Structures are given as C-alpha cells and as structure tokens.
Amino acid sequence: MADQPATPRRRGAARTDELLQVTLDLAAEVGYAGMTIEAVARRAGVGKHTIYRRWSSRSALLLDALSRAWTTDLDYHDTGDVRADLREQFLRSAPALTDPPIGPVYRGLIAEAQSDPALRATLHERFLHTVEQSTLDRITRAQRAGELVPDVDLEFAAEVLCGTLYYRHLLSTRLVDEAAVDALLDMFMAAYAVR
Amino acid sequence: MADQPATPRRRGAARTDELLQVTLDLAAEVGYAGMTIEAVARRAGVGKHTIYRRWSSRSALLLDALSRAWTTDLDYHDTGDVRADLREQFLRSAPALTDPPIGPVYRGLIAEAQSDPALRATLHERFLHTVEQSTLDRITRAQRAGELVPDVDLEFAAEVLCGTLYYRHLLSTRLVDEAAVDALLDMFMAAYAVR
Structure with a gap:
C-alpha cells in the first residue's frame, strides 16, 4: 500500500x-x-486503537465484516416460476450462510445477540430483515403475476419461509437440504398457489 | 435436611x-x-466438587435445570378444534419459554449451542424435538379426525409451526403475540384444512 498514491x-x-x-x-x-x-490487530500489523477508532466493539467489527462477505449473489432470481426461484435461492444460500467466512461470523453474532437485545435488533435490521424483505418482494411479484392467490397479505409468509430454515440451521443437527426445502415449499404452495 | 430420616x-x-x-x-x-x-455452589453452601460429581459441565447442569422447570403445562389440549388448540398452546407457552426461570436458561443454552454441536444435538433432542413431536401428535390427531386433509405428511408442518415462532423469539425484536400466532395459523390452515 505504501507505494500507492492514495489520498488520506x-x-x-x-x-x-x-x-x-x-x-x-x-x-x-x-x-x-x-x-x-x-x-x-496482530494479523493486520496495527495497534488495537486503530481498530477501536473505526469500530466501538467486536460486534460492530463483525457486523461490518458480515456485510462485506454478504454479496448480491444471495438475491432471488426471477424466472417467472416462484416455486423454482425460491427453491434455487434457498439451496444456493444455505451453504453460503453456513460455510466460512459468513457461517462462523453469522452464527457467532446470533449467539451473542441472545444476551444483547441491542445487537439482536441490529442483526435483524441489517441481515435477517433484508432476507425476509427480498423473499417478500419475490412472492409479492408472484402474487401480482397471478401465480399466488390475490388479496392475501404475504408478509408473514416471508417470515415463515425464512424462519423455518434458520430454525433448522441454528437449533437442530438437520441440514437445510433438498428434502427440507421441498417440504417447506409444498406447504407454502398448498397455502397460496392458485389452483 | 439434617434432621430428616433420609436414606443416603x-x-x-x-x-x-x-x-x-x-x-x-x-x-x-x-x-x-x-x-x-x-x-x-456458593448459594447452595456446597463445594464445587459436589456439583461436578453430578454434572460434568455447566451445560449439563443447566439442561437438567431446564427439564425441572419444564412442566407438562406446556402440553397441548385437545378440544377437537385444532386451530383453537394450537393457538391456545402457542400463546400459553410463549411467555413460559421467555420469562424466568426457563427463558434465560433456554436462551443461554441456545447461544452456547451455536459453538458446540454436541450441545446443539442434546438441546434439540431433549427440548426442541419434544415440542415438535407434541405438535405433530396434535395435528396428526386432527388429520385422523378429518379436520385436516388426509394423505399428507405433516411432520415438516410441525417443524414449520415451531420453527417460525422460535425464529421470531430468538432472532428478531418482535413478540410471539396474537397477531403472529394468527398469521401462522392462517397459513397452516390455508395449506391443510379440509375445505
């Protein structure tokens, strides 16, 4: 970095x-x-104060690290087939949210958030709410396109879709695999698909 | 206790x-x-070894304490109306699982389980699986009684019902309140109720 002509x-x-x-x-x-x-600090070859100047706590640093690792590859596709798009996105994001680097940071912050309500609020706002909202956007588009029944508020359905998979990932030893995703989508489509 | 005629x-x-x-x-x-x-140990007036003789770790002690606090009041009623029984049980158990003494022990063990897969397996087996199973039993009885559609495997539905509420409790600042329970049951009944 020293030989780059960077402004401060x-x-x-x-x-x-x-x-x-x-x-x-x-x-x-x-x-x-x-x-x-x-x-x-040791790995970066800087003093701890250099880190504390930018982040007030370890949680704050890890939240920003998580943001950096979280790429737009985690967004939904829209092929016009809502079931296929949800399936593809759940199966694509499950390993991304489990494996390093996102996995251990995310799981650790979720653990810390259990004893820190302010961190829980921040974590939900910056990550989980984002996931719920992009799910809601995708299923709302499907509703407008006539794939899902009209006149139903789908906001809670988005929470159910995300929440069930997070529950399995965080609180069981079961995997977020094809069988789980298919069973979840069976229930979702049984509830909301236009017949 | 010293003056009680107890066998060892x-x-x-x-x-x-x-x-x-x-x-x-x-x-x-x-x-x-x-x-x-x-x-x-300090509160009980015993040495630490007295506790370690019975429990190999803090987690083991807390798992047994959680079992002791977890009463059969958390079981489902069966009035013959599955939606009403699920609703009543979810709203009754939500504060029991949130407030002391169960609340802080359960949330703390769930946090520790994020970095301890063996604890996660034990916690699921002893508590979360129990909740899922009693939910599955109740909805399976409703299926046999003709309230829910036949020929559908409801095992994953039980996981969805429990998982959504745990997700809300653990990963957001939202409450497991009447609005949430009603929205969840709307989706469940839209998927599986006999019309």
Whole structure:
C-alpha cells in the first residue's frame, strides 16, 4: 500500500477494507471464538486503537465484516416460476450462510445477540430483515403475476419461509437440504398457489 | 435436611433437586451469565466438587435445570378444534419459554449451542424435538379426525409451526403475540384444512 498514491481519505477506506478482509480470513481459519480485536490487530500489523477508532466493539467489527462477505449473489432470481426461484435461492444460500467466512461470523453474532437485545435488533435490521424483505418482494411479484392467490397479505409468509430454515440451521443437527426445502415449499404452495 | 430420616439415596435425590432449584433461582435473579457452577455452589453452601460429581459441565447442569422447570403445562389440549388448540398452546407457552426461570436458561443454552454441536444435538433432542413431536401428535390427531386433509405428511408442518415462532423469539425484536400466532395459523390452515 505504501507505494500507492492514495489520498488520506482513500487510504483510510483501503485500510478499512483490509481490516474487514483480515477479520473474514480469521473467521475462515479459526472461527468465531478466535476472532478477537487482538487477533485482527496482530494479523493486520496495527495497534488495537486503530481498530477501536473505526469500530466501538467486536460486534460492530463483525457486523461490518458480515456485510462485506454478504454479496448480491444471495438475491432471488426471477424466472417467472416462484416455486423454482425460491427453491434455487434457498439451496444456493444455505451453504453460503453456513460455510466460512459468513457461517462462523453469522452464527457467532446470533449467539451473542441472545444476551444483547441491542445487537439482536441490529442483526435483524441489517441481515435477517433484508432476507425476509427480498423473499417478500419475490412472492409479492408472484402474487401480482397471478401465480399466488390475490388479496392475501404475504408478509408473514416471508417470515415463515425464512424462519423455518434458520430454525433448522441454528437449533437442530438437520441440514437445510433438498428434502427440507421441498417440504417447506409444498406447504407454502398448498397455502397460496392458485389452483 | 439434617434432621430428616433420609436414606443416603433419598438424601442424594433431595440434594440434586435442591441444586437444580438453586440454579433456577439464580436464573431468575441474575440471568444466564451469572449462572456459574461457582455461584450455584456458593448459594447452595456446597463445594464445587459436589456439583461436578453430578454434572460434568455447566451445560449439563443447566439442561437438567431446564427439564425441572419444564412442566407438562406446556402440553397441548385437545378440544377437537385444532386451530383453537394450537393457538391456545402457542400463546400459553410463549411467555413460559421467555420469562424466568426457563427463558434465560433456554436462551443461554441456545447461544452456547451455536459453538458446540454436541450441545446443539442434546438441546434439540431433549427440548426442541419434544415440542415438535407434541405438535405433530396434535395435528396428526386432527388429520385422523378429518379436520385436516388426509394423505399428507405433516411432520415438516410441525417443524414449520415451531420453527417460525422460535425464529421470531430468538432472532428478531418482535413478540410471539396474537397477531403472529394468527398469521401462522392462517397459513397452516390455508395449506391443510379440509375445505
């Protein structure tokens, strides 16, 4: 970096990106427990104060690292077949949300949020609500296209679709696999598909 | 206890009950973080080894404390109206699973289970699976009674019913309230009620 002609502001942005990438590298290597401010500082070759200047806590750093790793590849496709698009998206995102780097960071933040209501609110607002909302957008488009019954509020259905898969991932030893996704979509389509 | 004519075996059982009750009292007073083996031993007036003789870890102690607090009041009623019985049970159990003593112990164990797959398996087997199974039993009886459509496997539906409410409780700041339970049951009945 030293030989790049960066303005102080651009250099700051580059350093932020670098610190988030170091955090994600650590997530993949040592998991959530090892992702301390100390470990990130050591790996990045900076002092802890450099990290605390940008993030007030480990949670704040990990939330931003999660945002960086969370790509638009997690958005729904729209082929005009709502069941197929939901299926494809659930099966594509399940491993992305489970495997490093997202998996350990996400699961660790969810664990910490159990004793920290403010973190739970932030986590929901920045990630889970985003997932629910993109699901709601996709099924609302299907409703407008006549695939799903009209005059039904689908907001809670989006929560059911997301919530069931998160429950399985976080609270059981079962996988979010094809059988689970198909069973969930069977119920969703039985409730809302136009016959 | 010293003046009770207890056999050593009965005395041991009484002491186990007492230690679990002390654990639950602490849960109500100081929450999960304060429920250490040390704190339980201090409150009960015993050495730490007395606790470790019965439970190999804090998680093991807390799992048994949770079992003790979990009463059969959490079972479903069967009035012959499946929607009403599910609704009544969800609204009755939601505060029981949220408030002390169950609430902080359960939420804390769920948090620890995120970094401990063996604990996650035990927690699912002893508690979450039990909830799913009693839900499945109730809706299967409704299917046999002709309230729900025949020839549909309802096992995943039971997971959807439980999972959605756990998701809301654990991962959002929203409440498991009447509006949420009614929306969930609207979807369930739209999918499976005999029309």
